[in-house]
Amino acid sequence: xxxxxxxxxxxxxxxxxxxxxxxxxxxxxxxxxxxxxxxxxxxxxxxxxxxxxxxxxxxxxxxxxxxxxxxxxxxxxxxxxxxxxxxxxxxxxxxxxxxxxxxxxxxxxxxxxxxxxxxxxxxxxxxxxxxxxxxxxxxxxxxxxxxxxxxxxxxxxxxxxxxxxxxxxxxxxxxxxxxxxxxxxxxxxxxxxxxxxxxxxxxxxxxxxxxxxxxxxxxxxxxxxxxxxxxxxxxxxxxxxxxxxxxxxxxxxxxxxxxxxxxxxxxxxxxxxxxxxxxxxxxxxxxxxxxxxxxxxxxxxxxxxxxxxxxxxxxxxxxxxxxxxxxxxxxxxxxxxxxxxxxxxxxxxxxxxxxxxxxxxxxxxxxxxxxxxxxxxxxxxxxxxxxxxxxxxxxxxxxxxxxxxxxxxxxxxxxxxxxxxxxxxxxxxxxxxxxxxxxxxxxxx
Amino acid sequence: xxxxxxxxxxxxxxxxxxxxxxxxxxxxxxxxxxxxxxxxxxxxxxxxxxxxxxxxxxxxxxxxxxxxxxxxxxxxxxxxxxxxxxxxxxxxxxxxxxxxxxxxxxxxxxxxxxxxxxxxxxxxxxxxxxxxxxxxxxxxxxxxxxxxxxxxxxxxxxxxxxxxxxxxxxxxxxxxxxxxxxxxxxxxxxxxxxxxxxxxxxxxxxxxxxxxxxxxxxxxxxxxxxxxxxxxxxxxxxxxxxxxxxxxxxxxxxxxxxxxxxxxxxxxxxxxxxxxxxxxxxxxxxxxxxxxxxxxxxxxxxxxxxxxxxxxxxxxxxxxxxxxxxxxxxxxxxxxxxxxxxxxxxxxxxxxxxxxxxxxxxxxxxxxxxxxxxxxxxxxxxxxxxxxxxxxxxxxxxxxxxxxxxxxxxxxxxxxxxxxxxxxxxxxxxxxxxxxxxxxxxxxxxx
Numbered sequence: 001x002x003x004x005x006x007x008x009x010x011x012x013x014x015x016x017x018x019x020x021x022x023x024x025x026x027x028x029x030x031x032x033x034x035x036x037x038x039x040x041x042x043x044x045x046x047x048x049x050x051x052x053x054x055x056x057x058x059x060x061x062x063x064x065x066x067x068x069x070x071x072x073x074x075x076x077x078x079x080x081x082x083x084x085x086x087x088x089x090x091x092x093x094x095x096x097x098x099x100x101x102x103x104x105x106x107x108x109x110x111x112x113x114x115x116x117x118x119x120x121x122x123x124x125x126x127x128x129x130x131x132x133x134x135x136x137x138x139x140x141x142x143x144x145x146x147x148x149x150x151x152x153x154x155x156x157x158x159x160x161x162x163x164x165x166x167x168x169x170x171x172x173x174x175x176x177x178x179x180x181x182x183x184x185x186x187x188x189x190x191x192x193x194x195x196x197x198x199x200x201x202x203x204x205x206x207x208x209x210x211x212x213x214x215x216x217x218x219x220x221x222x223x224x225x226x227x228x229x230x231x232x233x234x235x236x237x238x239x240x241x242x243x244x245x246x247x248x249x250x251x252x253x254x255x256x257x258x259x260x261x262x263x264x265x266x267x268x269x270x271x272x273x274x275x276x277x278x279x280x281x282x283x284x285x286x287x288x289x290x291x292x293x294x295x296x297x298x299x300x301x302x303x304x305x306x307x308x309x310x311x312x313x314x315x316x317x318x319x320x321x322x323x324x325x326x327x328x329x330x331x332x333x334x335x336x337x338x339x340x341x342x343x344x345x346x347x348x349x350x351x352x353x354x355x356x357x358x359x360x361x362x363x364x365x366x367x368x369x370x371x372x373x374x375x376x377x378x379x380x381x382x383x384x385x386x387x388x389x390x391x392x393x394x395x396x397x398x399x400x401x402x403x404x405x406x407x408x409x410x411x412x413x414x415x416x417x418x419x420x421x422x423x424x425x426x427x428x429x430x431x432x433x434x435x436x437x438x439x440x441x442x443x444x445x
Numbered sequence: 446x447x448x449x450x451x452x453x454x455x456x457x458x459x460x461x462x463x464x465x466x467x468x469x470x471x472x473x474x475x476x477x478x479x480x481x482x483x484x485x486x487x488x489x490x491x492x493x494x495x496x497x498x499x500x501x502x503x504x505x506x507x508x509x510x511x512x513x514x515x516x517x518x519x520x521x522x523x524x525x526x527x528x529x530x531x532x533x534x535x536x537x538x539x540x541x542x543x544x545x546x547x548x549x550x551x552x553x554x555x556x557x558x559x560x561x562x563x564x565x566x567x568x569x570x571x572x573x574x575x576x577x578x579x580x581x582x583x584x585x586x587x588x589x590x591x592x593x594x595x596x597x598x599x600x601x602x603x604x605x606x607x608x609x610x611x612x613x614x615x616x617x618x619x620x621x622x623x624x625x626x627x628x629x630x631x632x633x634x635x636x637x638x639x640x641x642x643x644x645x646x647x648x649x650x651x652x653x654x655x656x657x658x659x660x661x662x663x664x665x666x667x668x669x670x671x672x673x674x675x676x677x678x679x680x681x682x683x684x685x686x687x688x689x690x691x692x693x694x695x696x697x698x699x700x701x702x703x704x705x706x707x708x709x710x711x712x713x714x715x716x717x718x719x720x721x722x723x724x725x726x727x728x729x730x731x732x733x734x735x736x737x738x739x740x741x742x743x744x745x746x747x748x749x750x751x752x753x754x755x756x757x758x759x760x761x762x763x764x765x766x767x768x769x770x771x772x773x774x775x776x777x778x779x780x781x782x783x784x785x786x787x788x789x790x791x792x793x794x795x796x797x798x799x800x801x802x803x804x805x806x807x808x809x810x811x812x813x814x815x816x817x818x819x820x821x822x823x824x825x826x827x828x829x830x831x832x833x834x835x836x837x838x839x840x841x842x843x844x845x846x847x848x849x850x851x852x853x854x855x856x857x858x859x860x861x862x863x864x865x866x867x868x869x870x871x872x873x874x875x876x877x878x879x880x881x882x883x884x885x886x887x888x889x890x891x892x
Contacts (some may be wrong), residue, residue: 159635178595236865236869249876250869250872250873250876250877251869251873252873252875252876252877253873253880276866283884285884287880287881287884288873288877288880289848290842290848290849290850290882291850291873291877292851293866293869293870375835377839
């Protein structure tokens, strides 16, 4: 089947969206950009294609009604099992690389370090299914984060028992993770899916009884090649894609169009990403009429929150909920990220509550965005908010308040998948290029 | 306002790829010689007994200064030449160390930094201390402060010509007479006293006749961009074309020769339907035609230009190429009314126009040059002319229906040119034009 793919190579994460000929979203994939856009693009695309497969499974199984009532449970279990298979393969890979990298490095301790590595990975492998069990909470879905945090914990215990230096184990991990992280496992997807299916049948014995009635549609999907008919890239790393300039679109256009596809009534778009803030005005067809971005200074972008989280020793996702507990909003005057950090410490020192300061910081970031919006021509109805910061409830609250104060009642759209807006715009451009303009893929010159 | 590249003219090197050499029109090489000669004339002026004047580009009274045999220095040009030669960064930091804030106009700081380091000019020759500062005030308040600082340092004679702002968008007879009166009673007597040369109005008339020749040719060159493809870039190329006219050469036979050679070259390009010459050779495909407001960035001039021609964008008209005199709506120096025409020249400079006039001018350019839209390069350290640019942008968008975009950089402070960000915005802008064009074409087919 023909598919159209958009890849948004952002400064923090790389996102991919796959759509079909009817412009239905089949799959979405995301990965960390890891200073290597080639890999990030390949991984995000593979992830999106995997997620597309799951969507197709769901459709195919839904049509046969073999799982009547149990479809969601089955697909969710299958997805977890698939993630586990993927994780185990990467883990095995990481073990091999770690053992190799330890070779001859630690003098007479080398053998002990290698033995500790084997033990660490044995334990990692044993506990892996728990990480992917139903309801398990993971701080991140990226291999580096999951494997890394567990390696640190288990490695410390193993090092202690085996009386080898923990630093040696850390050193080996640091040397090895990038190599493993930069591998693309695209060709192993089918194998992992089949292995995952066996696990799922074991986990859900009722479904196993239906054997072929479930296997056949899934195999049917796996046997239908997904053709990557056209790919459009956007975002900071777009020039790295192996396609001609025809395949590249600016993120302004992609965000404008993506927001329009999600909400056809969109007139104004605000995107707050990792390092820039974009205010975009689009017409009724999603065509960009004007735009403004932060210039010279990146205060008020997603990184601002990242910096504040570091200063407060909190996770990025904890900021919003903390700010929502505020009883008042402390006024933060500085528009400079670093100065805001100083103001934050100052406020803490005079006894202000963290929650109230957080509310002030969220308002400060949105005030910057309001000024960029004003520069672009103001907010018109409907208004769509996208980007990573749209996931932060305190930022959204500050935005709603400020819009109401400055522009009155407005329809404000925030999609749970808003992080994929740019990639969706890219995929829609890919679709248009082929279906409306009759183009074919061109390689980079 | 004039530009020339620090790279020497490459000798013919058979077998070497042309791409490694900077490509220029013949007139540009000629201009480089003129500019270098002027710097040399300045360097030796005091040795040969010549007095030296310093004045600013907008509203420069070159023909008048020539009547008193002054060697002529233009501080903004010195700053931008130093910017092009990548020398301004250090000068600016030196000036900041002396107490000039980060927000001060970077032309000023480059000039002050150059003075601190011994007045070594862009070509490596020492520039003289001016004998007179001619402050022709045409809309930039900073000019006054700048010369105040120079006067403080060198204790040199200063004469000010106050040119009234075109607040109502027109030049009244009163305004002209006000300027003429100052010329007669203040400026000319001072120049006579400093130079020791008696003013001869017939000499002024002769220079003005030369000016008119050059002005005619310059206008023809700038308006050649109405052709498709445009044979010139009216912004990046434009700054070369305006060089002699806006500086120490207007009214000289060299300038007349320069513009006649240039016009010949450009007319030949029109006949051959050729695009503009860029540093990487001729631009072969014209995809976007733009009007630009605001000066270019000088420290990354070539990189900035490249972002345009690489994507097939040509600037067909710019307001910056009118900063030292607006000629394309009919003004010419007039030998029959020399002082009045000096007054009208100063009053009509782009820097002295009000917002509605600037907006009208841009809209007219978009229409007459069949441009796809307006791009503003807003200058961080220029408070006088960056103010109001967003309002201009909005108004132009509204009136023409053409898309506009906004980038920010600086004149000669290398710290304020963020290439990745600017490129990102320019690419977005070009694609936006493309998308709008397709939509318009689609709508036209649908009807």
